[in-house]
Amino acid sequence: MNSLIKKWIPWMMLMAVVAACNRSQDVTPQKQLNEYDAKVVLKWGELFLELDRYAPGYRPPVAARAFAYIGLAAYETVVSGTKEYQSLAPYYAGISIPKAEAGKAYHWPTAVNASYLSMMLKFFPHVSTDQKAKINQLGESLFKEFQAETDAETFARSRALGESVASVMFEYSKTDKNGHEAYLNPHPMDYVPPTGVGKWQPTKPDFTRALLPYWGRTRTFAITVEDKVAKPPIEYSSQITSQFFAQALEVCSFPDNYENRWIGEFWSDDIFEQTFEPAARWIAIANQVMIQEKAHLETAVYTYAKLGMGLSDAGVACWNSKYLYNVERPISYINRSINPKWITLLDNTVRKMKGITPPFPAYPSGHSTFGAVAAEILSNIFGYKYEMTDKSHEFRVEFIGKPRSFHNFNEMAYENAISRILLGVHYRMDCDEGLRMGYNVGRKVNAMKWKPVN
Template identity: 35%
Template sequence: MKILKTPIVLVLLTLLVSCNTSEVSITNTNSEGNTSDQYTSEVVINWFNLMKKLTTETSGYTPPVAARAFGYTGIALYEGIQLGVPHKKSLSTKLNGLEISCDFDETKAYHWSTVANTILGNMMNYFYVNTSDLNKKRIQEMQQQYKVLCATNTEDSVLNRSILLANQITKQIITWSKSDGGVNAQFSNFPSDYTPIKGEQYWKPTAPDFLPALQPYWGNNRPFMTSNVHNVQPIDPPAYSTDKNSVFFNRAMAVYEAVNNVSKEEIIIAEFWSDDPKTSATPPGHSIAILNQLLEENNYNLFQSSEAFAMLAIGINDAFISCWKTKYETNYVRPITFINNYIDANWSPILVTPPFPEYTSGHSVQSGVLAKILSSIFDNNYGFIDKTHIDRIDIDGTPRYFENFYAMAEEAAISRLYGGIHYKEAINYGLEQGYAIGSNVILLFKN
């Protein structure tokens, strides 16, 4: 359900179904009668659908910035909702610098949809502070609608206790986020103090806009898990060379020929996975869309959904820190620069080359994370249809079927070759980098 496109009467009815406490005995104070796994995940699904819209329509939400907002929001949600199950496992002290304490009383009842609603509203108000007035109104309206409707048949003391708990958690998560190196990143995507390294073998701004380097210091940000940065860095890419017999020259020729001989289907694939800022919710938003869709289709409960989003949130956030560390340490030249200089001065790629170094591919890293984590949540052989772009008219957004999540990741990765913006190694090693990050996250939740 897309709440923002639904008539208000239907919205209220649907929210009432989600929040009605007939499915939970609110007056029962023991954990067996009032656990977060007895609530539906509709509040989560609707909020993350709104988050996609906010990411698309808010200035400065480039992929790394979007991944960060998604990361902290997913963790905040999980920290609140995991308290509502007997087998609770906080991420406090398990993630870098995270220490959470709150006034949670196991002997008292909580309304877990209210906890989720309060947390998600708070986090989006914070991260999307520069969004439009219309979007700020959407955040306020969604939070208020759930607040009012979840009050049906629920004691005021339970609601107030739930809101207090959620506010305590979000306040601590937001404070924690301010020390990671990326605070207010949407206002500083292109630092003026960064100068590209001199030498033709290194990255330079590219046509058509010749934008400066995007987030050149992002790889220095604090990851949620140190292992997702220091233990997953790939080998160096092939050495730069203008020798026509060299590996590097052959890789450049492969990109040149792929674009020159691109098929209609390959163009569709390139555009489907491009996920450019302003026209989409960026690659992290695409990941949100896929997970949201699968949670809804499989009727996952509130706790299951919060755990799934926390896993993906940690993985995607760390994917962009890890990948950006690789990018700005290698400073690898983009195909368009080399091809224009040494193969064909008039050549241009299918997609616009993004303003940062080539190696590794961010799409590949984050798609690898997505595939690994979704395979652990659902199944290695889970087939699904990706409906993310079904409403877009600027590209062919026809839903695409994948026989498993790894097939999805491989298509997302190879789309960057079809688009003419990445070499083979950035794609292949980027996937491996993402798979390794995903494995680290899965292990975290098993311990």
């Protein structure tokens, strides 16, 4: 009997080793977030830009807020897959964000895709049937690809995590009564702009009602009430020796040459259905940077969350101050005090209108605020001397979209601000204060506790 046992022991040991080897082949090691590429995030970012272009009511502050919640949901979905960053849940009282189960395997691109698919459908329920189909098609095509990269149990667990976090974040969005679904009523009929000398009123040629006059009440992510208040503008005066007159004179004195047109049209993004709006422009820029850097999933998710929250807070701060001071647009002042025939260089090629002005007060400039917050955040992530060529509108023919090259993000933000003066829709003070406010918001977002304390 002993000899029989001795005979079988080697065989039993060999079978155990083979079985162990087979098991090791069946189990996929848990990969960290930075071991995946950023494709899933970039694909959704590209689709967001298209939806943003055509979604009714998705003008700058609304789009920035949507991108913030969508990006934050993706970040919270996968933050446990990284050792570099931590959840921001402590900043948002009253919500419990689902977490990945300890010791369980997750396929992080699947979780990110599930979060984006769910959130995009929730934030864009009013887009065309074709646009909704594109949302579903992208989500399902990525799911099909990811199913081949992991086992069925891990895939299902990862998808469920993304969907559950998205559901919680969307419910949190709902508690912001002013911001949630504001796209349904962007020009409220109950708002009557204050009258008085130098106060904003709807401008020619279309005299559109005020856009989002109550947006300053929208919930913010990182800034305080004080951060929403711009410094007082230059005191209004029609005297030709006044600072205000000098600001208006500068606007209507710039020559209408190719270089000025190029800068103005390159940064415009004002026209609904022609391009994405000016907040999303910085998403397009971020996409180009991440492609250029071959960024991994960890960096992409972090960048989108941080940039979205910054753009959203910048929109709230800027719009709060616009309707606090109600400074009239240059077109109104110049036509009354300098040149009654002067018009802006901003044309609506979709509606075939010339000389338009955005439908809200001038001070401070939205473009400038968005540009500065984005520059501060992107510089914090990719470096303060990051050089790039912006190809956001390459090959467009309705306007001058020829790429422009820059030495850093701050240079981009400054030119973006100056473009508004060149088009004739802002005073210099609007742009200067917008830049100041935007940089302040950016610093507040950067200072949030994104990384665990060692």
